[in-house]
Amino acid sequence: MKCRHCGSALRCNFLDLGFAPPSNAYLTAADLSKPEVYFPLRLKVCEECWLVQTEDYTSAESLFSAEYAYFSSASRSWLAHAARYVETITTRLGLGQESMVIEVASNDGYLLKNFVASNIPCLGVEPTASTAEAAEALGIPVLREFFGEALGKTLADEGRSADLILGNNVYAHVPDINDFTRGLKAALKPGGTITLEFPHLMRLIEQNQFDTVYHEHFSYLSLFTVGKIFENAGLRVFDVEELPTHGGSLRVYGCHTDDPRQTTNAVGLLLSEEEYQGLRTAATYAEFQVKAEQVKNDVLAFLLQAKREGKTVAAYGAAAKGNTLLNFAGVKPDLLSFVCDAAAAKQDKFMPGSHIPILHPDVIFERRPDYVMILPWNIAAEVRQQLASLAEQGTKFATAVPELKVA
Numbered sequence: 001m002k003c004r005h006c007g008s009a010l011r012c013n014f015l016d017l018g019f020a021p022p023s024n025a026y027l028t029a030a031d032l033s034k035p036e037v038y039f040p041l042r043l044k045v046c047e048e049c050w051l052v053q054t055e056d057y058t059s060a061e062s063l064f065s066a067e068y069a070y071f072s073s074a075s076r077s078w079l080a081h082a083a084r085y086v087e088t089i090t091t092r093l094g095l096g097q098e099s100m101v102i103e104v105a106s107n108d109g110y111l112l113k114n115f116v117a118s119n120i121p122c123l124g125v126e127p128t129a130s131t132a133e134a135a136e137a138l139g140i141p142v143l144r145e146f147f148g149e150a151l152g153k154t155l156a157d158e159g160r161s162a163d164l165i166l167g168n169n170v171y172a173h174v175p176d177i178n179d180f181t182r183g184l185k186a187a188l189k190p191g192g193t194i195t196l197e198f199p200h201l202m203r204l205i206e207q208n209q210f211d212t213v214y215h216e217h218f219s220y221l222s223l224f225t226v227g228k229i230f231e232n233a234g235l236r237v238f239d240v241e242e243l244p245t246h247g248g249s250l251r252v253y254g255c256h257t258d259d260p261r262q263t264t265n266a267v268g269l270l271l272s273e274e275e276y277q278g279l280r281t282a283a284t285y286a287e288f289q290v291k292a293e294q295v296k297n298d299v300l301a302f303l304l305q306a307k308r309e310g311k312t313v314a315a316y317g318a319a320a321k322g323n324t325l326l327n328f329a330g331v332k333p334d335l336l337s338f339v340c341d342a343a344a345a346k347q348d349k350f351m352p353g354s355h356i357p358i359l360h361p362d363v364i365f366e367r368r369p370d371y372v373m374i375l376p377w378n379i380a381a382e383v384r385q386q387l388a389s390l391a392e393q394g395t396k397f398a399t400a401v402p403e404l405k406v407a
Contacts, residue, residue, distance in 0.1 A: 105170035109135030152186030203248025322375025
């Protein structure tokens, strides 16, 4: 296999999670009697540009189907994050009624609705019909396509170049990251700004976030690698922010290479920290497998012990990261009886691979399990608040990453 960015041969292994179905391929009751497709879930790292990437087995079309079940608006904290971003970036860039904003992977309109409310023209690009329909219902224009260089050039030719192009948690999801980045370049006005948010590889390694690895994530990104990819496309990262979202993310600010804006000190400081943390050293990646296996073993030991003691264990949040963990550990409904989730698109379906039923949140209050495993640990505080009455009745909560904790 060759590196998806620079074409170098990939010899360095990072993580092997065995075989798993796509993490957002939730099943109906009828699906349970049909064959289920599994793909290898392995990561390699390029020792030239240090892009961490999945092995080539799946296509974007097979992962982001019309029935894609991830709706961004299901999380209140994520909605608040999006609203704060819109307020801040509008002021920073002086956006107004003469501006144009494009969001790539606009999902259900969770973010663009804030621009609509401010009468700032915007356009969503979203290939999954289920989420695009939800955005359109909010009055947001949506192109139901995958984004890349061809679409970027088309938008520019149609006079729809953007003052701001943003993408939250999409950069890691694209199989051809070079084509995607050239699309950003093509659709960006002179003097325009790109902002991309994505989980930071440095935090993934530091906090043992192996469960954020799934087939929909083709790439795992450092600031160093993103800078190389931007540079290759005629763009430049001129600023960066570290964010707490998704266990530690970056928001990079990009512009055309010849843009007069100066690169901030934050860029150089974070590049130095990445190098200090070993992100350009093969040994850093070779040590990660053992840490992931330790969590898997601890989760299994916890669930088996609870079963021996006659305790009930349920989960909250039918998140993709939860599917990675459960399939890596081989957990089935005999150890984890059900998962509750607020997203209606997931309710009354089953987790891929494990076939654990997904139920309405009301069920967890009715059944009052002894333990609740919070699978989306990045919003654990939000979930604990929602389930506070269970804690008052004796229910304990568990999270698995970066290490198993039960309290």
